[in-house]
Every structure is written in C-alpha cells, then in structure tokens.
Amino acid sequence: AMGCTIRSQLGLDLGATCDELGNLVVDAHQRTVVPGLYAAGDVVNEINQIAVAFGHASIAATDMHNYLDDTKC
Structure with missing residues (x-):
C-alpha cells in the first residue's frame, strides 16, 4: 500500500x-541478483x-516457466 514500510529484509538477507x-x-523479468529469487x-x-x-x-511466472522449460531439453 502506498506510504507503507518496505518489507524487503528477507530478500536482503538472502x-x-x-x-x-x-x-x-x-x-525486466523481476529477477534479483540472487539466482532464483524474484x-x-x-x-x-x-x-x-x-x-x-x-x-x-505474471512477468516473474512467465520467466520461471521459460527457465524450467529450457532445463528439460
């Protein structure tokens, strides 16, 4: 919600x-610098x-789907 505290500590800890x-x-795919963390x-x-x-x-889920699809080959 606008004006709320950003609760990003878990991501930072990772x-x-x-x-x-x-x-x-x-x-652009909602990926952080941590592999697998969106x-x-x-x-x-x-x-x-x-x-x-x-x-x-939706963007993150599409990227995850494409990544998993590529690993099956």
Whole structure:
C-alpha cells in the first residue's frame, strides 16, 4: 500500500540488493541478483497498486516457466 514500510529484509538477507529507499532491485523479468529469487509488488520500485503487483507476478511466472522449460531439453 502506498506510504507503507518496505518489507524487503528477507530478500536482503538472502543477498538481493536494494536502492536508496530499500526497494529490491530487479531486472525486466523481476529477477534479483540472487539466482532464483524474484521480487514483485510493494518491495520493488513501482507504483504500489495491486494491479501492478499482478503484472509483476505474471512477468516473474512467465520467466520461471521459460527457465524450467529450457532445463528439460
């Protein structure tokens, strides 16, 4: 929710990086610098709305699916 405390400590404890506000840094596929760790929603630097979080989740899920599909070959 807008104006709430960013709760990114778990990601940071796992080795993810954050910006100056505490948002986890992700690439265009919602991946952090930690292999297999994705971030979406209120812990990344985007507008904090549920529709945006759903979009992040969709992007991350697609990337996970593609990664797993590639490992089967």
